[in-house]
Amino acid sequence: MIFEYSKWDATRAAFQQRLDELMKLFRWLLNRAAGDADTALDWLDHLAEKYGLWGDGIDRDEFEKQLRETGEVERDAAGSHSLTHKGERAMRSVALKDLFGELRKSGGPGEHRARHTGSGGEPEPFVKPYTFGDDLWSIAVTPTITNAVRRSFERGEDDMTIQEEDLMVHETQDNTQCATALLVDCSHSMVLYGEDRMSPARSVTMGLVEMIQTRFPRDRLHVIAFGDDAVEVPLAKVPYLSWGPYHTNTKAALEMARELLTRSRCPNRQVFMITDGKPTVLDEGGHRYIDAGWLNPRIINRTLDEAGQCRRKGISITTFMMTDDPVLTKFVEQLTEINQGRAYYTGTGKLGQFLMVDYLQNRKRNVR
Template sequence: MKYFYGEFDGEEFPTQDKLFGFDNLMDFILQYGDQALKALQQMMENPKDDAQSELLEQLLKDGILDKDGKGRLRLTPRAIGRMQRKALIEVFANLKQGQREGHEKVTPGSGGERIEGTKAYEFGDPVSELDLHATLSNAMKRATEARRQEGTKGHSPSSDAFVPGSPNAAGRPRAKIDFSEKDFELHLHEGVTSCSTVVLLDMSGSMMRYGRFLSAKKVAMAMQALVRQSFPQDSIDFVGFYSGAAKIPEIALPLAMPKPVTIYDYQVRLKVPIDQLDKAPQHFTNLHMGLQMARRILRKRASENKQIFIITDGQPTAHVEGDNVLLLYPPDPRSTAATLKEAVLAVRENCRIATFALIEDYWGMDWVGFVDQLARLTKGLAFYTSSGELANCIMESYLSGRKKKAHIA
């Protein structure tokens, strides 16, 4: 049996009569992942009383839980959708007021909400968005200035005036207004721009502490709901990195958990073939492989903007070298160098990188130097935050692009 220790938050473990409300059940599954479903499976197969059995059967009828071909419990798409929406509500309930609600890009022409202001016409701009009032005003001002200059040169000002069709003093119709291309002004719009994001989730053993992975997982699910609800032109993918790295499907995200620590030696130096990596200890931090996978995903995206969010609580302790993966503890400069090189390659492919460093461990603060070095080399963003503030940092970065200090000069 494996034990995980963490700080007690003061909340009692949910008893049977409290567990089966939807919110409590979803929190239970998010916190314990596959182990929670296995516990529910055992309760279903060996119920202690009729009430317990009826409650589980009701969850099946309500479409919250389902069974696969082997009779094992699984979450339904309906349950996952509700979990995502609940996470989104929680996240936005805690966000500070005053942030923008999208990836804004001020442009002329159609495609978004019209905003205050105009711009001069440029070749290729849509003439359907001409601001007639500003354009007419420009033409009249230009005509007035031209007549004034004629008067200063000794020529009598022309009696032609500004309002087409109205008679002048001599009874003749006034001249029509001549428009120049320089007179044209267009309305400004809040243009729509697409964004592809890959979120790299640290699944190493230390992410179990202080509720770090639970907080990261809730933010990830909130982002899924946000993209589906408000930014359908965007794409978002999740990659978990540990001793290896793997893409996390949407349906599997609620059940994802950090890898348990299986080696406690004070020094580890392992070289494992990639095709045998699943047989090796899984609790190391292979951000190098995670970045490789993120680059492959983003190459397939056609979005105007591409970005990589890294959520981690420690520096790399693994990297790819040829056909092998090196698992190295304490952290080795070779893993750091390989990871930084991969990050620079991502930036050269026009990917923005933001790193969210979880720093509850005061004794482990020395590792943030790696995050600072990563921000310097990639000219990216670095957020040093606790698990409780992670949602604020990520959502503010995603929604508004608000610049934080990227590096220390």
């Protein structure tokens, strides 16, 4: 390793600090802009002009230059900026980092399941005496040697040897493969009444994609956006998830999820649904029924039928409600009872905490 020392450059240090702060703000705005780099840059410029954020040798032109040098953004011949694959990956990485940061601060919600130790899987920080059948790769070296030294000293032995009675092994958890369909409500209500629910939903989706791709590559994830229709979203395009002038076709989203998950051979199959509204759309018999009023019996019953079909296929549904609307709550209670799944009211602040903890717990199978 080679270290190079030079005279402290206060100007350069101020430049770098300012750039880091602006980059952090830009990435936050980029999520709110659904991956639209030009929109995020315009918002940043407006804030910088209003609050005096430009400085230390950085204006908009210099920031755009520095941004392009990271390789996360590129400019076309017309002068428009767009995310590169590296930029899309950076958005997902930041989202995952933020989610785990929230988990560390909160301690994680929903830590309620019993733990049983056993062989195989990922090592835990706890150790136990070795028993026949334990994997040798899980031997805890330091506790094992400590036991051997203590035993040799107590018996007055000149040479230290390791016996079977000295062996200690890490307790482990078996991780099972998991197939998940993440359903994201993209209806108009996700941005109504002055509350942006779409950005937290997008951020959580990006974080889940990044976690599965980097930490659990054998797991399967399908992202389904639903409004008037249900559409599977390529994982690379998740940063661009956005709302539209849509109603809520929950039945179509659950049906697509069931069809996709039924093809999977993963032992754990589950649906995570992020929504802020009751079902208001039904496609049946070549006709589309729309009712944005109270709970329409026809739309609700067909949607609940789909939840029942998921249950019969062994697919659990966990619903994350982003509003405590009584009408939505009544529907979700019915859906949860029929599917024997789970439901959480998370609002926008704790959506990531609940969803990530639930995912990590669901993919662990603890054995003796």
